[in-house]
Each structure stands twice: as C-alpha cells, then as structure tokens.
Amino acid sequence: MIVRVKLFALTQDLAGCEEVSLDLEEPVTVGAIRKNLGESVEVLQPVLGSCAFAVNNEYALDSVMVQETDEVACLPPVSGG
Amino acid sequence: MVELTEKPIDVPAITGTVTSPTSGAVVLFLGTTRQFTDAKETVTLTYTAYAPMATSEMEKLESQAKARWPIDQCVLIHRLGEVPIGEASVAVAVSTPHRRDAFEAASWLMDRLKELVPVWKKEHWSGGSTDWVHPGLVQRPNENTLQ
Numbered sequence: 001m002i003v004r005v006k007l008f009a010l011t012q013d014l015a016g017c018e019e020v021s022l023d024l025e026e027p028v029t030v031g032a033i034r035k036n037l038g039e040s041v042e043v044l045q046p047v048l049g050s051c052a053f054a055v056n057n058e059y060a061l062d063s064v065m066v067q068e069t070d071e072v073a074c075l076p077p078v079s080g081g
Numbered sequence: 082m083v084e085l086t087e088k089p090i091d092v093p094a095i096t097g098t099v100t101s102p103t104s105g106a107v108v109l110f111l112g113t114t115r116q117f118t119d120a121k122e123t124v125t126l127t128y129t130a131y132a133p134m135a136t137s138e139m140e141k142l143e144s145q146a147k148a149r150w151p152i153d154q155c156v157l158i159h160r161l162g163e164v165p166i167g168e169a170s171v172a173v174a175v176s177t178p179h180r181r182d183a184f185e186a187a188s189w190l191m192d193r194l195k196e197l198v199p200v201w202k203k204e205h206w207s208g209g210s211t212d213w214v215h216p217g218l219v220q221r222p223n224e225n226t227l228q
Contacts, residue, residue, distance in 0.1 A: 008131055009201035010213040050218045054199070057134040073131055073199075079214035080128070080135075080159055080200030081112045081171045081191065 001026055003066060005037055006073040011051065014043045030055065031062030033072060044074075051076050082155070083139035085132055087162040090169045099154040104176035106183035110191055112171035114164050122207035128161045128170060131199040135159065138198045142190055150186040151177055157190065159200055170202075 003022045007015050022036050030053045038045035053060050054073040066072060082098070092111065099107050114126045139157045146152060156174040164170045173190045177183040202214045 006131065008199065009129060009203070010215055010218070013213070046220045046222065047218060049221060050215070054131070054134055057137050059197075073134065075131065075199050076201065076213070077215040077217045078195070078197070078199050079202040079216060080130075080198050081195045081202075 001028060001068040003028060003033055003068065003070075003072055005033060006071070008073070008075060010047065010076050011044055011074055014047070015041050028066045029062060030060045030064045030066060030072075033066060034062060034074075037074065047076065048074070083136060083143060083157045085130060085135060085159055085161055087160070090158055090160055090172050092169070092172070095156050095158065095172055095174045098156050099174045099176040101153040101176050103178065104153045104183075105178050106180035107174065107176045108180075108183040108187040109172065109174040110187050111169040112191070113169050114166050116166045118204070121204075123166065124205045124207050125163055125165055126170065126205065127163050127203045128159070129201050129203070130159070130161055132161075135198050135200055139194065142193050142197070145193075146175070146186050146190050149189075150175075150182045152182070152186055153177060155186075155190075157194065159194075159198065161200070 003024055005020050012018055020041055024036055034048055038048045052075045055064055055066055055070050116123055143155050153176045158172045160170045173187050175183050175186045204212045
C-alpha cells in the first residue's frame with residue numbers, strides 16, 4: 001500500500017520536498033515506515049532515529065499500525081517557544 | 082483557548098481574556114526572540130508548524146492543565162512565520178483563584194509546549210547562515226555515504 005509521509009523543518013530541507021510516498025507491504029507499522037523512509041531517502045537516514053512520528057495528529061510509537069488512509073508525519077525534535 | 086497566528090501576539094487582548102472575577106491571580110508568560118545565543122547574533126527567527134497537530138496538542142495541554150489546577154481561563158498562542166527580535170513568539174496565560182496554582186500551571190504548560198507541540202524554529206544568523214533548532218537531534222553517520 002502507498003503511505004505518504006509529511007516532512008517538516010530539517011527533514012523537509014534534507015529531502016527537498018514536503019512529502020514522501022512509500023510503497024510498503026501490509027501490514028504496515030510506524031517502525032516499517034521509519035525504516036523504509038531511511039532506505040528510500042538516504043539523506044534522512046542519519047536523523048530518523050531522533051525523529052518522532054505521528055499518525056492522524058497523534059504521536060505514534062513504532063508498533064502502531066498504519067492504514068492507507070492515515071495521515072503520517074515525521075517530526076524532528078520540536079523547538080517552539 | 083489555543084491559537085496559531087502569523088500576526089504579532091496581542092498581549093492586552095490575552096490579559097483581557099484570562100482576567101476573571103473569580104480569579105485572584107493572572108500569570109502571563111511571553112517567550113520573546115533573543116538577539117544573542119552565546120556569541121552568535123540572531124537577525125530574525127522563523128517558525129513553522131504541523132498546524133493541525135500543533136493545535137490539537139495545545140488543546141490537550143489546556144485540558145490536562147485544567148484537570149490538574151483550578152484554572153478559570155487559559156490562553157496558549159504560538160506565532161508562526163517571521164518573528165523579529167524582541168517580539169513574542171509564544172504566550173501562555175492562566176487565571177486561577179490563588180497565585181501558586183497560576184504560576185505552576187503556566188510553567189507546566191510552557192515546559193510541555195516546548196516538549197510536545199510540533200513547532201520548529203529557524204535561526205537566521207547575522208553572518209547570513211541559517212540553522213534549524215532541533216534539541217537532542219542526533220546525526221548518525223550514514224552507512225551509505227561512508228567510504
């Protein structure tokens with residue numbers, strides 16, 4: 001299934017785009033997305049271990065299952081304030 | 082109430098919102114953009130967000146704070162886009178019957194906001210370079226680029 005991953009801040013600059021589409025075999029977890037994203041966009045690999053992921057606007061651990069209609073985001077460490 | 086805005090934060094409006102006849106305490110915290118970080122000079126800062134999640138995370142913090150302290154009114158505002166030096170990038174305001182709760186709640190809200198709300202800051206330094214601020218980011222060597 002196709003999963004689209006939104007990128008922000010440094011990850012967006014490194015990848016040169018706001019979103020990456022990944023083609024993954026089901027069932028899909030956040031951990032599989034993290035792994036595949038690093039393989040598909042190699043320049044992101046060094047920082048992905050420090051990034052959080054969100055599914056449908058909620059922080060999601062690597063074990064969380066993802067459906068094709070879910071909104072997935074890769075979140076580098078935040079720095080608001 | 083929570084808000085993301087690209088406009089300057091209206092401080093009198095915030096104090097007007099949180100001031101309440103049932104409250105004896107109003108605490109307002111403003112996070113303002115700083116000119117110097119150690120020896121490096123910042124010209125300006127820009128903020129970007131994952132807006133829908135930032136809004137929902139701020140709403141969660143508001144409801145968690147209200148469950149923990151006797152808060153009458155609560156305002157969380159984060160500015161996005163370019164924020165010139167000396168202007169507020171974030172505002173947290175709470176009103177409570179007594180001052181200790183207001184101080185504690187405002188401090189807790191600000192700390193949690195900096196940990197959880199997906200907003201990112203980019204420093205524009207005086208030398209012309211820029212840096213994203215990502216506390217705790219570890220850049221591991223990329224196996225694919227090693228010789």
